[in-house]
Amino acid sequence: MTWKVYRFGELTTKKLYEVLKLRVDVFVVEQNCAYPEIDGLDSQCIHLVYSENETILAYARLVPAGTKYEVPSIGRVVVREEARGRGLASQLLKRCIAYISEEWKADAIKLQGQVYLEEFYQSFGFQSISDYYDEDGIPHVDMEWIRDYL
Numbered sequence: 001m002t003w004k005v006y007r008f009g010e011l012t013t014k015k016l017y018e019v020l021k022l023r024v025d026v027f028v029v030e031q032n033c034a035y036p037e038i039d040g041l042d043s044q045c046i047h048l049v050y051s052e053n054e055t056i057l058a059y060a061r062l063v064p065a066g067t068k069y070e071v072p073s074i075g076r077v078v079v080r081e082e083a084r085g086r087g088l089a090s091q092l093l094k095r096c097i098a099y100i101s102e103e104w105k106a107d108a109i110k111l112q113g114q115v116y117l118e119e120f121y122q123s124f125g126f127q128s129i130s131d132y133y134d135e136d137g138i139p140h141v142d143m144e145w146i147r148d149y150l
Helices: 013-030 088-103 115-122
Strands: 002-007 046-052 055-063 073-079 108-114 126-128 133-135 138-146
Touching (some): 013 046, 013 073, 046 088, 073 088, 088 108, 108 115, 108 126, 115 126
Parallel strands (some): 073 108
Antiparallel strands (some): 046 055, 108 138, 126 138
């Protein structure tokens, strides 16, 4: 059982393939949503990965400030279907917030959350900052975490 942080250049071809396959398996296949999963941002991001027995079970992409938003953002938050219900999503989000606030010294973090996860993100201090909107056929809401909230 390991949590590991990777810069894009540190991902082996095999690890990158596993990350992209997990993202496609969940966001494209499971959610039946055809959209541009490979969006050109991965090379600029930090990749947070949780693995057991060399299988990736949880993953998130940390996007630096100035790349997508003026502040850092969290995206592609995913837990493999068979690993859900074990608290990995909570551990993953805590690690994302810790990395961004400690390593990047950020006081704010944005994310585009699926509406059904709004309360989950709120439990970590994220506040909704937009109305609900459709993103590739799935209801989303923009959310922001501000350091002072915690």
